[in-house]
Amino acid sequence: MTHEEFRDKMKISSEQAHKELFEAYCGYVYTIVFNRLRSVAAREDIEECLCDVFADVYCYYDPGKNVSGDMSGFIGTIARRKAAALYKSIISGAETVSIDDESAQQLSSEQDAEWEAAANEQRRIILGKIAGLGEPDSTIIIQKYYYGRSAAEIAGMVKLTPENIRVRSGRAVKKLKEMLEKEDISL
Structure with missing residues (x-):
């Protein structure tokens, strides 16, 4: 708009x-x-x-x-x-939690930091691609896969029938997979 x-x-x-x-x-x-x-x-x-x-x-x-x-x-x-x-x-x-030396070393390891950075980047890309699906598909995907809502619950949110939600969801997931394959990310 x-x-x-x-x-x-x-x-x-x-x-x-x-x-x-x-x-x-x-x-x-x-x-x-x-x-x-x-x-x-x-x-x-x-x-x-x-x-x-x-x-x-x-x-x-x-x-x-x-x-x-x-x-x-x-x-x-x-x-x-x-x-x-x-x-x-x-x-x-x-609350602040006290940790011992061994835990501090584990938290600060480079491998953990690299893995976390990669995971965050992957989440950012996936959410960006979901947003790129447009409405109402992005809302359907977020509500279904991030919040576990049913087609009937989502239908009330986006003013579609539950059957339309299921069809759009399937198409949106297929399109999302294609978009993510281009980024070398698989679901």
Whole structure:
């Protein structure tokens, strides 16, 4: 959705404009928030952060500004900042755990660091390719494979029938596998 489309829809009905914006960018925002918080936050915290992102988008969007183009930059920036703030909040509230010398050596080994970096890069690529599937396919894949939601549950989220969810899911997985093969990543 572009800024122009959103402003035009806001003139007609702000509630409908907000709903359409949420539907258009939910998967994108979820991917950003989930990627940042998955190692430290509970599912409920991630979903709450997602809602907070859209609340901020609705509160701070200035329809009077003459901005053009896609809204993904604006929304993505808010999502990254919200997720980073929650991450920092969770981490600063975490307890400090004392470890012995042997554990410290194990944690600091280069092999572990290299493996973790490779795993993070692979996750980043996979999530990027999922986002590249577009809506509603990216939302379907995230909800089905990351959260284990059923076709009926996802159908309510993206306004499709459960049968359509199953068909789109199969096609999206096939397309995702092809995209990942080009990156030498297999599922």
